[in-house]
Amino acid sequence: MLSLITGLVPLLLAGLLGWAGAVKALGRNVVRTAPKTALARLLSSSERAVLVLRATGWAELLLAGALLAVPGSALPGAATAVLGAAFLGYLGYGRARAPQASCGCSASEDTPVTWRAFARAALVLTGGVTAAVARRTWWGAPGDRPVTSAVLLVVGALVLFALSADLDRWWLLPLRRTRLRVFGHPLTGGGGTQRVPVAASVELLENSLAWQTTSPVVRSALLDHWESDGWRILHYSGVHGEGDAARPVAVLFALDASVGRDTPGDPVIRVSYVDADTGAPVAAGEPRATPARRSLRLVD
Secondary structure (H helix, E strand, O other): OHHHHHHHHHHHHHHHHHHHHHHHHHOOOHHHHHHHEHHHHHHOOHHHHHHHHHHHHHHHHHHHHHHHHOOOOHHHHHHHHHHHHHHHHHHHHHHHHOOOOEOOOOOOOOOOOOHHHHHHHHHHHHHHHHHHHOOOOOOOHHHHOHHHHHHHHHHHHHHHHHOOHHHHHHHHHHHHHHHHHHHOOOOOOOOOOOOOOHHHHHHHHHOOHHHHHHOOOEOOOOOEEEEEOOEEEEEEEEEEOOHHHOEEEEEEEEEEOOOOOOOOOOOOEEEEEEEOOOOOEEOOOOOOOOOOOOOOOOOO
């Protein structure tokens, strides 16, 4: 079994590097996402960050081709291991110096660096070492045990898929929508309780004192929403703390699902911060001052 796994690792690595490299080298989102990455801060230039991302993409494509074309050779695996180690160092820098920035690993996501990015880079490192010492060809390994090989490839692909934050829209969001359809949708209610549209809840939230006090933490638009025990939960991403203490968090607002702009009285809104890496609650602490907004002069 171990020999079979080592024989299939180059194939999985080639798929991962080929996809990530093609997105960076050929994708159109690189220019848009590069300024949001920690690489732009490291290089002090968005233009240089674009060039480095493009070059990294072509290097990944070259390694993917070498892993497929030169099986049994230690050089492609060793180079892949070096690339994985470089990714880990870069991610560590990003979390330490720019926790609110994305890693740009696939040049198509703009979410802060989480444990999933570190896990994927660690798999590239260990996979490269494994490929460097493997002596079997990737096409010869499935020939002995085709069913087991197919299962291992599917499991490996699913693991890599789950560790890619920019692919959440293909599986995580549909999974959440399915859960809402099975256990209750925000726009449908029971027991005679009227539900207001989600857009109305968002408008109510963004005109509330709770939103004003937490706006320095919030870094995204609405990412997800669901209902629990009559409360509508609105999910945003954010960065809690400043400097070295900054960490990516999920910002959760809870408000009555039946309350709208026309409901008398001020709405009750609960705010919670959840660590994006561990899922543990984060103490809100003292709210930061909301920056004043100057009025813009109208010109006729």
